[in-house]
Amino acid sequence: MATFKTIHSIFAFVFMFVLLPACQSFQQVPINIVQDTKFDFELKTLDNQPYLFKDIIQNHEATVLIWWATQCPCVERFQERIHSLKEQYSNKKVAFIAVASNADDDFSRIQEVAQKRQFKLPIVLDLHARLANLL
Numbered sequence: 001m002a003t004f005k006t007i008h009s010i011f012a013f014v015f016m017f018v019l020l021p022a023c024q025s026f027q028q029v030p031i032n033i034v035q036d037t038k039f040d041f042e043l044k045t046l047d048n049q050p051y052l053f054k055d056i057i058q059n060h061e062a063t064v065l066i067w068w069a070t071q072c073p074c075v076e077r078f079q080e081r082i083h084s085l086k087e088q089y090s091n092k093k094v095a096f097i098a099v100a101s102n103a104d105d106d107f108s109r110i111q112e113v114a115q116k117r118q119f120k121l122p123i124v125l126d127l128h129a130r131l132a133n134l135l
Contacts, residue, residue, distance in 0.1 A: 038134055043124040046111050051124045053131065060095040067132070068098035068123055070105050070113040083120050098123040101132040 043051045057063055066082060068075050086096040098121045100110050107125065114123055126132055 039131075041130065043126055043131065046107075046114060046123050046125070051122070053124075056095050056097065059093075061093040062089075063095045063097065064089075065135075066096070066098045066121065068100050068110075068119075069102040070109050071102070076117065079117060079119065086121060096121050099126050099131060100124070101126040101129045103127070103129070 039054055039057075041053070043053060045051050064085075066075070082096070090096065098119065100123055105127070107127075110123065110125070113119075124131075
């Protein structure tokens with residue numbers, strides 16, 4: 001039977017040589033979206049209006065992106081919290097944008113679910129996952 005000291009040593013080994021390097025490989029890399037030409041493209045809203053992602057970034061001090069899907073239980077579960085955060089921070093130059101990148105969703109289904117749930121954020125369509133893949 002393994003002793004506590006042996007189990008502790010095994011855990012320390014796993015943490016030091018497996019988990020710690022994995023965590024370090026996911027460091028945040030700063031991206032200057034305003035200057036990066038890869039982000040210079042147009043998305044459409046549910047109203048079929050053009051949405052220039054770079055313009056939103058330039059005109060706000062911070063931008064919150066919520067990946068939105070019709071079948072995601074987390075999106076539905078946290079909807080009220082997202083709405084209250086938007087109300088709390090929108091006058092502090094923080095933009096809140098929902099991004100629909102799910103390949104299983106289509107325009108009419110997204111529109112239907114957003115109306116049914118009374119979702120208050122603008123939803124931009126990223127149906128080919130261009131923005132999602134860039135970020």
